[in-house]
Structure formats: C-alpha cells, structure tokens
Amino acid sequence: MASPTVLELWSTSGLDDVQTVIRAVYKQVLGNPHVMESERLMSAESQLCDRSITVREFVRAVAKSDFYRSRYFESCAPYRFVELNFKHILGRAPQDQREVSEHIVRCVAEGYDAEIDSYVDSDEYQNAFGDNVVPYYRGKDSASNPKQVGYNRMFALDRGPAQIDSAVTSSQLVYAVATNSGSVIRPSTSTVIGSGTEKRFKILVSGSKFDAPRRVSTTEYIVSASKMTPQIQRIHRTGAKIVSITEIA
Numbered sequence: 001m002a003s004p005t006v007l008e009l010w011s012t013s014g015l016d017d018v019q020t021v022i023r024a025v026y027k028q029v030l031g032n033p034h035v036m037e038s039e040r041l042m043s044a045e046s047q048l049c050d051r052s053i054t055v056r057e058f059v060r061a062v063a064k065s066d067f068y069r070s071r072y073f074e075s076c077a078p079y080r081f082v083e084l085n086f087k088h089i090l091g092r093a094p095q096d097q098r099e100v101s102e103h104i105v106r107c108v109a110e111g112y113d114a115e116i117d118s119y120v121d122s123d124e125y126q127n128a129f130g131d132n133v134v135p136y137y138r139g140k141d142s143a144s145n146p147k148q149v150g151y152n153r154m155f156a157l158d159r160g161p162a163q164i165d166s167a168v169t170s171s172q173l174v175y176a177v178a179t180n181s182g183s184v185i186r187p188s189t190s191t192v193i194g195s196g197t198e199k200r201f202k203i204l205v206s207g208s209k210f211d212a213p214r215r216v217s218t219t220e221y222i223v224s225a226s227k228m229t230p231q232i233q234r235i236h237r238t239g240a241k242i243v244s245i246t247e248i249a
Contacts, residue, residue, distance in 0.1 A: 007134040009048075009055050018049050024134045025055065029062040029088045031072070031165025039067050054131040060120045063089060064113060072165075073112055077229045078104050078236055084165055089119040091128065091138040097201075101245040104232065108242050200224055204243040205235055222248065 009021050022045055026035050044061040047053040053061075062068060063085075072081050082103045086094045094100050107115040119125060129135050203221040219240075223231045228245075235242060 004136045004138065006136060009132040009134075011051075015049065021055060021134055022048065022058070025058055025062055028091075028135050028137075029059055030067060031084065031088060033067075033071075033164055035067070039065075041065055055134060056120060056125070056129070056131045059089065059135060060116065063116045063120065069112065078107070078232045079229045082107070085115065085119055087137070087165070089116075089135060090122070090124060091135050097245065101242075105242050105244070108236060108240075200248045201228060202244075202246050202248055203228075203231065203235070204246075205240045206243050207240045218243070 007021055007024050009018065013021075026033075026040075041058075041061055044053065044058055048055070048058045072084050076084070079100065082100050083094055085103065086092055086099075094103075103115060103118065106118060125135075128138060200222055201224075203223065205219045205221065221231055221235075232242070
C-alpha cells in the first residue's frame with residue numbers, strides 16, 4: 001500500500017503552498033466535499049496565510065465551522081458523528097467502545113466545541129501531526145492501530161477518493177465497536193448487522209425527561225448493539241446526560 005502524502009506548512013512555504021494546505025485541510029476535515037466560496041472560512045484562511053495561526057488551529061476552525069456542524073453533528077447519528085471525528089481529525093477509526101462512549105458523554109455533557117477540542121488538543125494529535133502537518137488517513141498504518149481490528153474499521157470508514165462522508169448519516173461501526181468484533185469489508189457502503197446473538201449494553205442517563213412530567217434522577221436503558229444508535233439519538237434530543245455505557249456480561 002502506498003504511503004499517504006504528508007503535507008506540512010513550513011516557515012519558508014509560499015502562498016501557493018499555503019493554498020495547497022488549505023485545500024487539503026478542507027478535503028480531510030470536511031470529508032471530501034465540494035466547498036462553495038460562501039462556505040470557505042476566509043478569515044481563518046487569511047490568518048493561516050500570514051502565519052498568525054497554525055495548521056492545527058485552522059483544522060480546529062474548520063471542524064467547528066457551520067459546514068461541519070450542520071453536516072455531521074446535526075444531521076448524523078451520534079455514533080456516526082464520533083466515528084467521523086476520529087476519521088477526519090485523528091485520521092483513524094475508534095478502537096473500542098470505551099473511546100466512543102467517552103466522546104458521546106463529553107459531547108452531551110460539555111457541548112460540541114469541547115468534543116472537537118478533545119481531538120485537536122490531544123497528545124495523539126500532537127504526536128501524529130504537530131502544529132503544521134495536515135491530518136491524513138493514518139489508520140491503515142500499524143503505528144496508529146494498537147489493535148488489529150483498527151485496520152478493517154478504517155477500511156469501513158474510508159471507501160476511496162470518490163466517497164463523500166456526508167452522504168452516509170448512519171454509523172458504519174456501531175455493531176463492530178459495541179461488540180468488539182472485526183468489521184467485514186464489503187464492496188458497497190451499506191451496513192449489514194452481523195448474525196448471531198447480539199451483546200447488550202446498559203446506558204445510564206441522568207436528567208431523563210422521557211416520561212414528563214414525571215422526573216427521574218437517573219434512568220437505565222438496556223439495549224442491544226444494533227439498537228444503540230437510535231436510543232442514544234432519543235436521549236440526546238431530550239437534553240438528558242449520558243453518564244455511562246457499559247456492556248452487560
């Protein structure tokens with residue numbers, strides 16, 4: 001497999017190089033879309049051109065943009081939002097249920113900006129890309145996959161240069177991550193739930209309003225792996241807080 005092209009902005013880079021970096025950040029972080037002139041972040045682009053911000057801060061600005069928020073946070077299932085944050089910002093797929101649960105809980109408890117910051121400010125981002133390397137899909141490299149399943153999961157998320165991530169709003173990894181199993185690589189982008197007995201998970205929620213006007217301090221929901229995404233969506237819409245997601249033995 002060919003090594004990915006690594007783009008880095010140097011102090012000696014010219015304006016043409018900066019424009020190349022800007023286009024690469026849009027493509028990577030926004031999931032290979034067509035970006036209209038009105039959707040470009042002209043202020044952030046200008047700051048990058050005069051070096052008042054780093055590539056890392058430009059990545060943060062793009063990930064917090066209305067473009068990203070509307071297509072991936074507001075339009076996608078929570079699991080899909082998180083798995084694409086991993087893909088777009090860290091360049092890999094989530095490794096396990098703990099990672100996904102941690103980010104879903106953070107997003108619900110602390111908000112959208114805190115969720116984006118948690119990737120960009122992470123030690124992993126710093127070690128992989130530093131301040132001036134454009135993030136790239138490194139999930140097919142052994143260095144970013146402490147677990148073998150990471151390879152197949154990255155292939156399930158990255159289906160080639162023609163794919164536009166916003167065209168798929170449902171999670172591609174919810175079953176594999178929730179059950180700690182490998183993802184089957186299929187020739188199409190359709191998701192097929194695996195056969196056999198599904199594992200079950202307990203979602204602990206505080207501030208539930210499902211049964212208003214009756215209020216409950218904490219509520220537990222027992223769901224199968226294939227039903228987790230719609231349940232999490234329902235919880236998210238009420239404004240309740242997900243405290244934890246744990247597998248039931």
